[in-house]
Amino acid sequence: MKFRKLLTIALLLISGALIAQTKPNVVIIYTDDQGSRDLQSYGATDLITPNMDKIVNGGVRFTQFYAQAICSPSRASLLTGKNPQHAGVPGNIPSVPVTSKGLKGEQYTMAEMFKDAGYQTVHIGKWHLGDQEGMLPNEQGFDYSFGHHVGCIDNFSHFYYWRGPNRHDLYRNGKEVFYDGQFFPDLMLKEAKSFLDNMEDKPFFMFYAMNSPHYPYQGTLEWLNYYREKGVVYPRDLYAAFLSTHDEIIGDLLKKLEDLKLMENTIIVFQSDNGHSTEERAHHGGGNAGPYRGAKQCLFEGGIRVPAAIAWKNKLPAGQVRDQFAVNADWMPTLAELCGIQLDTETLDGKSLIPVINNSQSETMHRDGYCWQLNDMWVARKGKWKLIGNPYDTSMRDYKFTVDRWLVNLEKDPGETTNLAEKYPKVLAELEKQFSDWQENNKSN
Known part of the structure; x- marks a missing residue:
């Protein structure tokens, strides 16, 4: 009897280990300030981006995918499955040595979700969600972390120079490390490869949070010369060189996954955090939003509509395009469903994209509406209608609006050029109420 009991326990342990091994790995490649159209697969004709295109064309590409207009809220939304106000991160976390602002520990993160499901969890790259106690990656569900904590760094000295005092900002698991003169994207790749070479015998979740093509533009001389020889002019030449440099880094990461024969059991999500x-x-x-108005730091389409795709070799549709509305908060419930993880979605703003991924004819909007807010500017979106309150346009910084409501029909006017607020007062009133109700329910912590 005792032997049979021990045998049963052993079989259960073996079974559990086999189940764990068959769960898919997950890699999220999150780029920084990459424009809405800055990929060949999204229409760019002057850029060389084969590795990002390989992900996009090898999976499901979204044409109407939204993030937030700036870095910290976008990351908070991704990692919590909530809109930024709901997650308690409505604006960028100040890059100063001491601040109480950041992603609070009571928020349940995607990393914690994967860790609770038996995954190894690793963060590599940019954080920008707070650097005080309880806010750092290792305290938010990541077993391993390497990168910088604030919004941006010089890629060779690893100093933050943009608001005094200047400070060195490079850490491994919360401990400051120094790699003077070494290119940060190369360091990220080296850390990722080391993790993959030494990972435990269980699935992993990797948040590969790139800091490019965010300023400072520091692409390689080879790419800078290439674009200048092609006649690409300033500042597009600087941006393009950095973008193609980071595309090469992504290619090396993909090759490592292939060399280790991990690709067929790895889900890859690709997305930019906001516009250029x-x-x-x-x-x-330097960046390009194509037909869309706006850029980073505003809520016109060029600030929040981003390139995004998901790929899983031989498991998800490949070479597919989806025009349905989606947001980065949707990744958390989507990945939970794909990985067979039980997740309480009742308090989330994100919704699983599996119906849309599997069926191009799935309903155009899988939610009633959505809202954004950044400083005084806000948006209420429902179907084809988008209402912008207190508009400002960072692609035309000197332009001053004379109205405080800007209503557009995105199906007919994706460039948001014509204000229909006076023509459709009922739509205006409906969307104003939608935002008012949302604001009441999503007061920032």
Whole structure:
């Protein structure tokens, strides 16, 4: 009897281990300030982006996918499955040595979800969700972390220079490390490869949070010369060189997964965190939103509509396009469903995209509506209608609006050029109420 009991326990342990091994790995490649159209697979004709295109074309590409307009809220939404106000991160976390702002420990993160399901969890790259106690990656569900904590760094000195005092910002599992003169994207790749070479015999979740093509633009000389020889002019040449440099890094990461024969059991999510920057530190531009108005730091389409795709070799549709509305908060419940993880979605704003991924004819909007807010600017979206309150346009920083309501029909006017607020007062009133109700229910912590 005792032998039979021990045998049963052993079989259960073996069975559990086999189940764990068959769960898919997950890699999220999150790029930084990459424009809505800055991929060949999204229509760019002047950029070389074969590795990102390999992910996009090898899976399901979304044409109407939304994030937030700036870095910290976008990351908070991704990792919690909630809108930024609901997650308690409505704006960027200040890049100062001491601040109480950040993603609070009571928020349940995607990393904690995977860790609770028996996954190894690793963060590599940019964090920008707080650097005080309880806010750092290792305290938010990541077993391993390497990267910088604030919004951006110089890629060779690893210093944050943009608001004093200047500070060194490179850490491994919360301990400061120094790699003077080494290119940060190369360091990220080295850390990822080391993790993959030494990972435990269980599935993993990797948040590969790139800091490119966010300023400072520091692409390789080879790519800079290439684009200048092709006649690409400033500042597009600087941006393009950095983008193609980071595409090569992504290619090396994909090759490592292939060499280790992990690709067929690894889900890859690709997404930019927001639109391209037109800030002074980004040379006032370089990125491209294509037909869309706006850029990073505003809620016009160019600030929040981003390239996004999901691929899983031989498991999900390949070479497919989906035009349905989706947001980055949707990834958490989507990945939970794909990985067979039980997740309480009642308090989430994200919804599983599996019906849309599996069926291009699934309903266009799998939610009643959605809202955004950044500073005084806000948006209420429902179907084809989008209402912008207190509009400002960071792609035309000198332009001043004379109205405080801007209503557009995105199906007919994706460039948001014509204000229909006076023509459709009932739609205006409905969307104003939608935002008012949302604001009441999503007061920031």
